[in-house]
Amino acid sequence: MDDKLMLMIPGPTPVPETALLALAKHPIGHRTSEFSNLIGEMTQNLKWLHQTQSDVMMLTTSGTGAVEAGIINFLSLGDRILVGCNGKFGERWAEVGDAYGLNVERITAEWGQPLDTQQFAEKLTQDTEKQIKAVVVTHSETSTGVLNDLETISRLVKEHGEALMIVDAVTSLGAVNLPMDAWGLDVVASGSQKGYMIPPGLGFVAVSPKAWEAYKTAKLPRYYLDLGKYRKSAAKNTTPFTPPVNLMVALHATLGMMQAEGLESIFSRHQRLMNATRAAIKGLNMPLFAPDTNASPAITSVAPQGIEADPIRNLMKKRFDIALAGGQDHLKNKIFRIGHLGFVSDRDVLSAIASLEVVLQELGYEGFTPGSGVAAATRVFAQS
Amino acid sequence: MDDKLMLMIPGPTPVPETALLALAKHPIGHRTSEFSNLIGEMTQNLKWLHQTQSDVMMLTTSGTGAVEAGIINFLSLGDRILVGCNGKFGERWAEVGDAYGLNVERITAEWGQPLDTQQFAEKLTQDTEKQIKAVVVTHSETSTGVLNDLETISRLVKEHGEALMIVDAVTSLGAVNLPMDAWGLDVVASGSQKGYMIPPGLGFVAVSPKAWEAYKTAKLPRYYLDLGKYRKSAAKNTTPFTPPVNLMVALHATLGMMQAEGLESIFSRHQRLMNATRAAIKGLNMPLFAPDTNASPAITSVAPQGIEADPIRNLMKKRFDIALAGGQDHLKNKIFRIGHLGFVSDRDVLSAIASLEVVLQELGYEGFTPGSGVAAATRVFAQS
Structure with a gap:
């Protein structure tokens, strides 16, 4: 489509x-x-x-x-x-x-x-x-x-x-x-x-x-x-x-x-998108590239283990038409980056995480229980 | 409107x-x-x-x-x-x-x-x-x-x-x-x-x-x-x-x-727009600011005599919603500029000249015979 x-x-x-x-x-x-x-x-x-x-x-x-x-x-x-x-x-x-x-x-x-x-x-x-x-x-x-x-x-x-x-x-x-x-x-x-x-x-x-x-x-x-x-x-x-x-x-x-929308709402929305995304990635047992203490509310980088980053991005694009960013320079194929900056809603993060779960299964990544990423994100959204 | x-x-x-x-x-x-x-x-x-x-x-x-x-x-x-x-x-x-x-x-x-x-x-x-x-x-x-x-x-x-x-x-x-x-x-x-x-x-x-x-x-x-x-x-x-x-x-x-459209057609169109505009301005007995030998096919500058340039521009905007450019620096209010560059057709020049004739009459400029500007433009278009 x-x-x-x-x-x-x-x-x-x-x-x-x-x-x-x-x-x-x-x-x-x-x-x-x-x-x-x-x-x-x-x-x-x-x-x-x-x-x-x-x-x-x-x-x-x-x-x-x-x-x-x-x-x-x-x-x-x-x-x-x-x-x-x-x-x-x-x-x-x-x-x-x-x-x-x-x-x-x-x-x-x-x-x-x-x-x-x-x-x-x-x-x-x-x-x-x-x-x-x-x-x-x-x-x-x-x-x-x-x-x-x-x-x-x-x-x-x-x-x-x-x-x-x-x-x-x-x-x-x-x-x-x-x-x-x-x-x-x-x-x-x-x-x-x-x-x-x-x-x-x-x-x-x-x-x-x-x-x-x-x-x-x-x-x-x-x-x-x-x-x-x-x-x-x-x-x-x-x-x-x-x-x-x-x-x-x-x-x-x-x-x-x-x-x-107001400045405070804009900031808390981005904070929420970040929290949900990071919780979801943890739920998928994938390492986050930036520490919790210094995570950007604009973008979340993921450093997958046991699976390359670019095949995940490519299949996200092909299967769901979701564009994720890759790693730059020496991080090419080592990380992928999920942007949640600007005109992005809670729903978008849910869509992205759920789609990511499909892609990880199709790629044979077995390090997570299906649903665990989305579940973690839903808990963040339900509480904030 | x-x-x-x-x-x-x-x-x-x-x-x-x-x-x-x-x-x-x-x-x-x-x-x-x-x-x-x-x-x-x-x-x-x-x-x-x-x-x-x-x-x-x-x-x-x-x-x-x-x-x-x-x-x-x-x-x-x-x-x-x-x-x-x-x-x-x-x-x-x-x-x-x-x-x-x-x-x-x-x-x-x-x-x-x-x-x-x-x-x-x-x-x-x-x-x-x-x-x-x-x-x-x-x-x-x-x-x-x-x-x-x-x-x-x-x-x-x-x-x-x-x-x-x-x-x-x-x-x-x-x-x-x-x-x-x-x-x-x-x-x-x-x-x-x-x-x-x-x-x-x-x-x-x-x-x-x-x-x-x-x-x-x-x-x-x-x-x-x-x-x-x-x-x-x-x-x-x-x-x-x-x-x-x-x-x-x-x-x-x-x-x-x-x-x-093709390069030759693009160039000849601009040449025609320039020729028609310049003929029309001459027909209105208004001095052209650039000589015929070195006139730009993109823009025609007019240096009106006995009438200021900016009131012409202002009335063109107010009366017909046609935006003309003014003079810059020491040429402010001395010249106005008619752009005929890019997505501009013969019809646009006719519209602009006919509108200009109305504006000149409303402003009391008596140096021309109504219709003479448009007539000159039509002759150029009829021949090219």
Whole structure:
């Protein structure tokens, strides 16, 4: 049966019909008062979503472009930065720093494990000359399903005083609490195909007053990714370059849906989806790749034993048209990842787990009692 | 009456229903064989559109991001470049060069006039030490409606031998003949919301083998805009970062429409739309801003005398829901611009001109005989 695709990957995530229909509306001119009004409303909603009074800007980029903008606008050649690397995306931001000639120090942890906050504490307290200009952390590491302890790391950065706290919030924003102002985050970057519930193509960068101070003296070259231009335009409810009009009209719709649901409900829904998924995987006697203490509410990684990961994914797709994500780089075929981010309901998790039970049986995996995964998930949902 | 908007601005341009419906399709995973097949087919069609055997890559950017990528991937700090500046976009590429510390030499012409090819000839022939590393030219200058003589300039660049010919083809590709290989163009950059007939959000860069040679030693920093990454991924029919899936599905549809129409028909249609529009404006006794010798088939700029430009635009919008573009920077309220690029038919030009006649009468402009604009357009269409 065609046209029954169910996306359970960490992006693109499912898109509600309201947003799909908004995408199909004929574009309007982006230099019109009608479109400016739309930008004005969305900017307010984006501030609400980021829990901030600071500027939140929209760029025509993927999440990577947004994070890169969030790094290069506030630093100069040779600046020392710490980058948390415990997955593909943390590693990517270190590569961005390398590409621009920053003095990048990687704080590494094994893929699947959280960053060790103690290592950040040591580096930051030892830096009495305040040479560390920024700390870059991936909040939810999409490649592994680990949620790093951003709250603690940002507190350490505040205590340091000089460094900026730059956050890759691509798969955490709109899934887990991320109070930009309360935690004192300086830069928060994200992408549209995640918690925002629209297709890919739009990036977001929120910038604190402290980061704007750093911007004044930052010398890395940029033009298309120059956030100063976006700020200047945003003050007039416009964009410096042509924005992705249709995606923004769709975003206007989904931001409204998010406001109707409420931040607390959004966060508790993702928490519930995570809890049910993890309980189910445990019920199937399959090892979870990220520890319970640092599990991402956006995505659950599973490291099956005695059976390869990719045949499971392939059969889930073929048999049930459910798309799961695979492992990246050295984790290829070692893990599979279940996305439960954005427009995902309790029902979707039940569907996925029940389907997974069929697939595991068809593949001859005998480590579980049929029904045990679904049963574990149902108990979580019945209690929350 | 709502919902009858007619876009006659140079971007976003009208989008056919086929593409709008494709936009509304639920996104699929971008790391799937299904999506790779789509990229593979589109890459072939993009080569056909660019009339090239070279790589054509897709980026999640607006046109500006694509042109910036087309400049910064092939140059190093302090490199001397010539930039043709006879409008807002030419000026923008000079600013990009400044932002990255290139040695930018502006070859200027008054806005509304074409670049003087003789000035390029002099600079290039005098450069016996081959220090000029690139020449950047905006083919169709969207801000003025001037079509620069790219064929001559690219011939001069070929004779120089060292410099790369970098082209902003944002409003020329898909409107006017632009044979990349036959003219020896090294970099051709464009954006989706123009001749491609889809909404904004996708950028394109085509790169010649000679430019890839320059890439090997080019040192300007880049990561998100690093075309080497796109090339490597494109060879496997994928993208280095998450692509705007829905826009690409829509593009697949419009590229099919373009192939069905054929390059020659597309070019002659735009030529006809331009001829009819210009004849009509002359029939209304209004001065054209760009000369007949260098008029863009994508957009016609009008510099009304004895009447301001913006009231015309405003009434066209209010009375007929036709969106025209205004003048930019010092041309604000001095000119208005009629876009006839992409999914625009003969009928659209007739509608726009007839509506313009009503508006001019309502505004008390007495310089023309009612019917004379439409009559002139009809004669062009009747003969071509």
